[in-house]
Amino acid sequence: MKLAILVVDGVFDTGLTVLLDIFSTANELASAQGIAAPLFNVEVVGVGRSVRTALGLTATVEPADQVRKPDWVVVPALNAKQPERLIEALARKDVLDAIAHLRTWHASGISVAGACIGTFMLAEAGLLNDREATTSWPLAPLFRQRYPSVKLDDSRMIVAGDRLVTAGAAMGHLDLALWLVRQASPEMAALVAKLMVIDKRPSQAKYIVPNFLANADPLVERFERWARAHLATGFSLQDAARALSVTPRTLQRRTEAVLGKSPLAFFQDMRVERAQHLVALGQDLETIASEVGYAESATLRNLLRRRTGRTVRELKADLQ
Template sequence: MKLVIFALDGLFDTGLTVLLDTFATANELAVAQGFPAPPFEVRLVGVRSRIRTAHGLSTPVELASAVGHADWVVVPAPNVRQPERLVEALERRDMRAAMAYLRTWHAGGVGVAAACIGTFLLAEAGLLDNREATTTWSLAPFFRQRYPAVNLDDSRMVVASHRVVTAGSAMGHLDLALWLLRQTSPELATLVARFMLIDKRSSQAEYIIPDHLAHADPLVERFERWARNNLASGFSLQAAAAALAVGPRTLQRRTEAVLGKSPLAFFQDLRIERAQNLVSIGYDIETIASEVGYADSATLRTLLRRRLGRGVRELRAEMR
């Protein structure tokens, strides 16, 4: 597989090195396992002949204009976390040039992939329109606002859609690298994951911090405060809307626009977060169920397993 890593100034150092190290490890293990040659040819390219990372490390790269055939182009994340700064970065001349290259390569049949904030470059280039995608959960509300044509599911770790692949937050670069490895050899991908101690993570859901997302919108932030104060009482859309002095439809539309989910689903997220916290403290399951508004513990057990893939016993074991 011929891989091009498209490096731009100010990129997230860890994202770049994770990609390089994972494919280097794969090549080394493949040869040791009897492959006739390293399966991955990796090239580092850029708009200019040298790039400087967010931590100030300078490295030479090939010019993107010199790239011939490639199977995949991978975009590491820029090291930008605030929406205002990200908008400024996306307007940079080198970013705009990179988007033009990405559109041309994809139109020519090259697969395009990005992780974390790198997914914004694909969206800005129009490559995610009318496709399923994921992104870093922390900027999902901003992503939805800026790219309404994208079918975003920020709970997922990796989403593949017609030779365009997106991966989730920060260390999603690892998950993206493993996805690309599996396209060549699932066995090799498993071997690399074991050597590098990479856990399989199909979802970002359990890492999401609900109140961080809620702060992206004043009404949703108020709803989040109301929900936390009423976890033990249970959810009522009418009661929430009345307390916030808005109509139920307004609250429903706003949470779906900002969070990509209904008020009830967000309320359930807060229940899960609170339940996990109480599990870590050592509360018994019946008390926890009562604290988050369930009359019996069986319903809470079902919710935890459905959302997290683990029950109370597994959660307690992880926290020891």
């Protein structure tokens, strides 16, 4: 499989090296098993002949307009974690040139993948319009605002479609690389994961910090503060809207636009976050249930299992 890793100045060093290390490890293991040809032929490409990474390292790259047709183009993240910085970066000439190459490559039949903030470049190219995708969860509010036609589900770690794949935040580069290895050899992907001690992460939902997302919008931030104060008493859309001096419809629409979920779903996220914190402190489940608004601990137990994929016992064991 021929891969072109498309980089621009300010590329996230870890994202780039994770991709290179995974594909290199797969090739080494294949060679050790007597497979003559490498599984992956990898080129690092850019709009010029060199790029400077976010940590200041200079890397020589193959000019994108000279690259022979790859099977996949993979876009690692820019190291622009704040919305303002990312918007500025997306307007740079080198980034715009790279986006133009993505459009041309995809139109010619080449498959395209992006991880973390790299997914913004796919969206800027229009490749994700009317498609399902994921992205770096801290920047999901900006993604929804900037690309309303994309069907974003930031709880997922990998979203694979027809010749397009997106992966979640930061270490989503690992998941994307393993997904690509799996396309060449499922057995090799499993071996690479074991050798490099990589756990399965089908979802990034458990990593999402609700109040971090709420800070993206003043009304949602106020709703988040109201909700935390009312975890024990339960949720009422009418009461929340009244306290915030807006209509229920306005609150509903704003949380959907910013968070991609209803006020009730966001309230449930905060319940789960609070419950996990109290589990970490060693409190019993009955006390925790009362603090987050449940009369029965069994209801909370089921919610935690559904949202985290872990039992209470497993959550406790993770913290030991």
